[in-house]
Amino acid sequence: MTLISLFEQAIQDYGDKPALAHKPKGGTYQDISYTEFGESVDVFSKGLNALGIQKGDRVAILSENRPEWAITDFGILKVGAVNVPMFSTLTAVQVGYILKDSGAKVICVSTKDQLKKVISIRDEVPSLEHIIIYNELDDEVPADVSQFVDICSKGSETDSSIETDIDESDLATIIYTSGTTGNPKGVMLTHANFISNYNAAKSLIDVTETDVLLSFLPLSHVFERLGGHYVPLFSGAKVAYAESTFTVAQNMQDVSPTVMLSVPRLYETMYDRVLRAVQAGSSLKQKIFHWGVSVGSAVSSKIQQGGKPSAILKLKQSIADKLVFAKLKAATGGRLRFFVSGGAALPKSIAEFFHAAGILILEGYGLTETSPIISMNHPDKWKFGTVGAPIPGIEVKIAEDGEIITRGPHVMKGYFNNEEATSESIDSDGWFYTGDIGIIDENGFIQITDRKKNIIVLSNGKNVAPQPIESQLVQSSFINQIMLVGNERKNIAALIVPNFEALKSWASENGVDTTELSELLKTREVQQLIQSEIRERLTDFADFEQVRRFALLEKEFSQEEDEMTPTLKLKRNVIIEKYSDVIEDMYPEES
Structure with a gap:
């Protein structure tokens, strides 16, 4: 069994049913059937073959999510080649490194902007023979650039079918980790790796041909590649592509998804909007909201304990749904069965709030x-505050130092062109060392504490895991982003990006008169507000885990400034270096 054999079976089984949906600029969503999808893959694979692409060759993709991405992926696999996907946000230098390291012969790009990146580093990549662009160019096409439609046309002129002997042990993809430090490493995943994960996921979560997924996380990330691409498409579901990350709210209304994958940031943003709307409402509306949440929480608690809500509680729940939660459910499109969360830690309180509202978020855990x-929570077995139990068919255990290690068919083949890094990550017995610290509770659920390399060691030898503290503090409506510091210091400090909108609104209501953001952040009132938020939210943490000092930043951490990975993880070393003067100012006695 291979990824391409599963794909071809889906084409045969689901024929005229919609497989993909996209929204042209200024238009409405248009469906592509499984039959049309299969035909497009067939002609594109023949077009690749006509360019000389053979089994084992590397073909890169530099594009946002769109139907051509899916067609290209399966077209690459059909000729036995290897997909090298890249985040569309990468710089030209980063693109050049991946192309050169992987030895890619072809790269497919989406737009003129992506094409410019490749052309600027073209001479530095001797292996690169062809560039294919998805968007049709109005002006003259450069000599070494082909348009996607022309490659497909060339493939349609070929009568012979592609006969490639593909085995499950063959390489399917090389995914370069976005890494928070240093150059990325190319993770080699085989057909068998993906299929083992697909089978395990399908045994736990029932995705069928009646489901619709809204895809907006980058397909270049393995989380979306499996959960938002292979799983639904092999199951007969429809995948609708969001126009961009900025249109997700509108696109949920457009397609009414039944299942959706996201990183926690989406859920935190939705939660924050709900709270801001409530705070702006009358005292009566606030009372009704809090009553509704208390009712929903009581129902959630009963379900979590394995029980059922009483008839009276069910009646209250029905009223709460109409008065409090109806708008939230409508905002998701009204048909959502569940959300799936991955890529970073989901605050427990966020999961509990959504479940109180009748929306289940299933958190999982894994790596490229x-x-x-x-591991993953699933509809029949879940526990908030955990990343679920290990999936079937694999082994997971906690090493002596607390690191999570795992062994099984899901573990990569290794790092491309990097045997040293491979041997450092996978021991002689096949155990992969995740770099994450965690525990497995009495019921088999895994709890992640933090990344091993993120642990802050204070000068007194105490170890502080920043993730639980940061997750607690970003639940404040006044804190947008936060990063703890304090390695080899006496105590913990924090770089905080406030929620500027909420802070300005609070300042206006409380008579703090300043229009300049920089001046607002320095006011005694704002400093005291943030200090009280920190104090109130960290009451359950140990004394050495308390945030003793903080600095308020005027600008959000972002990918554009190289402060975050494409999956919105903080690049801590980059941020520490960038704000080194600010950090030193928080520790004047140690300077």
Whole structure:
């Protein structure tokens, strides 16, 4: 069994049913059937073959999510080649490194902007023979650039079918980790890696031909590649592509998804909007909201304990749904069965709030190197504050130092052109070392504490895991982003990006008169507000885990400034270096 054999079976089984949907600029969503999808893959694969692409060759993709991405992926696999996907946000230098390291012969790009990146580093990549662009160019096409439609036309002129002997042990993809430090490493995943994960996921979560997924996380990330691409398309579901990350709210209304994958940031943003709307409402509306949440929480608690709500509680729940939660459910499109969360830690309180509202968020855990799933909550077995139990068919245990390690068919083949890094990550017994610290509770659920390399060691030898503290503090409506510092210091400090909108609104209501953001952040009132938020939210943490000092930043951490990975993880070393003077100012006695 291979990814391409599963794909071809889906084409045969689901024929005229919609497989993909996209929204042209200024238009409405248009469906592409499984039959049309299969035909497009067939002609594109023949077009690649006509360019000389053979089994084992590397073909890169530099594009946002769109139907051509899916067609290209399966077209690459059909000729036995290897997909090298890249985030569309990468710089030209980063693109050049991946192309050169992977030895890619072809790269497919989406737009003129992506094409410019490739052309600027073209001479530095001797292996690169062809560039294919998805968007049709109005002006003259450069000599070494082909348009996607022309490659497909060339393939349609070929009568012979592609006969490539593809085995499940063959390489399917090389995914370069976005890494928070240093150059990215190319993770080699085989057909068997993905299929083992697909089978495990399907045994736990029932995705069928009646489902619709809204895809907006980058397909270049393994989480979306498996959960928002292979799983639904092999199951007969429809995948609708969001126009961009900025249109997700509108696109949920457009397609009414039944299942959706996201990183926690989406859920935190939705939660924050709900709270801001409530705070702006009358005292009566606030009372009704809090009553509704208390009712929903009581129902959620009963379900979590394995029980059922009483008839009276069900009646209250029905009223709460109409008065409090109806708008939130409508905002998701009104048909959502569940959300799936991955890529970073989901605050427990966010999961509890959504469940109180009748929306289940299923959190999972994994890495690029594990195809990606190691553990997941699922509709029949879940526990908030955990990343679920290990998926079937794999082994997971906690090493002596607390690191989570795993072994099984989901573990990568290794790092491309990097045997040293491979041997450092996978021991002689096949155990992969995740770099994450965690525990497995008495019911088999995994709890992640933090990344091993993120642990802050204070000068007194105390170890502080920043993730739980940061997750607690970003639940404040006044804190947008936060990063703890304090390695080899006496105590913990924090770089905080406030929620500027909420802060300005609070300042206006409380008579803090300043229009300049920089001046507002320095006011005694704002400093005291943030200090009280920190104090109130960290009451359950140990004394050495308390945030003793902080600095308020005027600008959000972003990918554009190289402060975050494409999956919105903080690049801590980059941020520490960038704000080194600010950090030193928080520790004047140690300077």
